[in-house]
Amino acid sequence: MGIVKGLKDLNKALDKPQAGGGESSKAKWVKLDDAESVKIRFLQELDPDSPEYNDKLGLGFIAVEHTNPKDYRRKALCTMEDQGKCWGCEQHRKDYKAGWKGRSRLYINVLVDDGKEEPYVAILSQGSSGKTVTPTLIEYAGEMGSITNLMWRIKRTGTKTDTSYTIIPLAKDEEKFDTSSLELYKLEEVAIRDLPYANQESFFLGEGGQEESDATSSNVDW
Numbered sequence: 001m002g003i004v005k006g007l008k009d010l011n012k013a014l015d016k017p018q019a020g021g022g023e024s025s026k027a028k029w030v031k032l033d034d035a036e037s038v039k040i041r042f043l044q045e046l047d048p049d050s051p052e053y054n055d056k057l058g059l060g061f062i063a064v065e066h067t068n069p070k071d072y073r074r075k076a077l078c079t080m081e082d083q084g085k086c087w088g089c090e091q092h093r094k095d096y097k098a099g100w101k102g103r104s105r106l107y108i109n110v111l112v113d114d115g116k117e118e119p120y121v122a123i124l125s126q127g128s129s130g131k132t133v134t135p136t137l138i139e140y141a142g143e144m145g146s147i148t149n150l151m152w153r154i155k156r157t158g159t160k161t162d163t164s165y166t167i168i169p170l171a172k173d174e175e176k177f178d179t180s181s182l183e184l185y186k187l188e189e190v191a192i193r194d195l196p197y198a199n200q201e202s203f204f205l206g207e208g209g210q211e212e213s214d215a216t217s218s219n220v221d222w
């Protein structure tokens, strides 16, 4: 990243593991292989009106994003609403079959219990189609009022473009789960990329180099 300025970024740079794994070093993501399932606990609600909503933990959210159809790592927020213009939307208008359409994606902090290592905090990222857990989760939240007061099991089936995810609710908590020792990811900072319009074209077309383009773990538009 060249020059690092300011204490916050300096500390971040120091804390960053040096290993060049390529995958985002800024956050852990929920990753499943074909036929794998894990238990998860949502650490954030989807709605501030939920009786279980915790202001400190905040909310999971859905972001509308454009992705370069030729490079899934070049993904950034649709800025039509915030900035009144959006380079991705322009590409979509030019050729609506080219793959630039803005798509919704859920981002939310979860605690993963894979039965192998200590439960850990990770970001769950899911599209919004019927092959993802997003519709089920939203429906459950609407019906039951909370998604954080129980455990879930999430399962992946298939690979690449033939991937789907399912989720089932497990037992409800008998007592309130203690989240006080957990550190959640700041989704706005690590999960998404919000670019000023002036920088969007060069980002999407890759003139700005590859740095920090692994915003999510997925390469498939499910």
Ligand SMILES: [Zn+2]
Pocket: 066, 077, 078, 079, 080, 086, 087, 088, 089, 090, 102
């Ligand atoms: Zn847009």
